[in-house]
Amino acid sequence: MADCLFCKIIEGEIPSSKVYEDKDVYAFRDIEPQAPVHVLIVPKKHIESLDDCSEEDIELLGRVMTKVQEIAKLAGITNGYRLVSNCGEDGFQTVNHLHFHLLGGRPLLWPPG
Ligand code: 5GP
Ligand code: ZN
Numbered sequence: 001m002a003d004c005l006f007c008k009i010i011e012g013e014i015p016s017s018k019v020y021e022d023k024d025v026y027a028f029r030d031i032e033p034q035a036p037v038h039v040l041i042v043p044k045k046h047i048e049s050l051d052d053c054s055e056e057d058i059e060l061l062g063r064v065m066t067k068v069q070e071i072a073k074l075a076g077i078t079n080g081y082r083l084v085s086n087c088g089e090d091g092f093q094t095v096n097h098l099h100f101h102l103l104g105g106r107p108l109l110w111p112p113g
Contacts, residue, residue: 071102
């Protein structure tokens with residue numbers, strides 16, 4: 001999508017620190033890390049949020065989820081992690097292209113603030 005930050009990152013129009021890529025998924029380091037390891041896992045298809053996915057995305061999202069363990073290893077996570085997708089106003093989503101925050105490298109608090 002023309003005006004989407006993450007579509008531009010996926011296309012290479014905006015530089016990013018890539019961790020993993022295949023035909024469905026692009027994963028790169030967050031510019032403002034909230035943990036020692038903070039990677040954004042992004043389906044290449046422009047879906048705005050979890051609120052906007054549909055039955056036709058089941059296979060794609062399944063493939064994204066089953067890649068998480070490999071991306072965690074590539075990112076250097078060795079002792080567990082958290083995967084988060086912020087959605088909508090209360091979820092504080094700021095980029096409207098579906099993505100999953102992969103956080104690790106320290107004990108993570110629960111519940112989040
Ligand atoms: P959200 O707030 O939508 O859940 O997550 C958006 C994330 O994108 C934030 O953690 C923010 O730091 C990250 N981000 C915003 N702009 C850029 C950018 O240009 N490059 C990278 N690598 N991350 C970005
Ligand atoms: Zn997009």
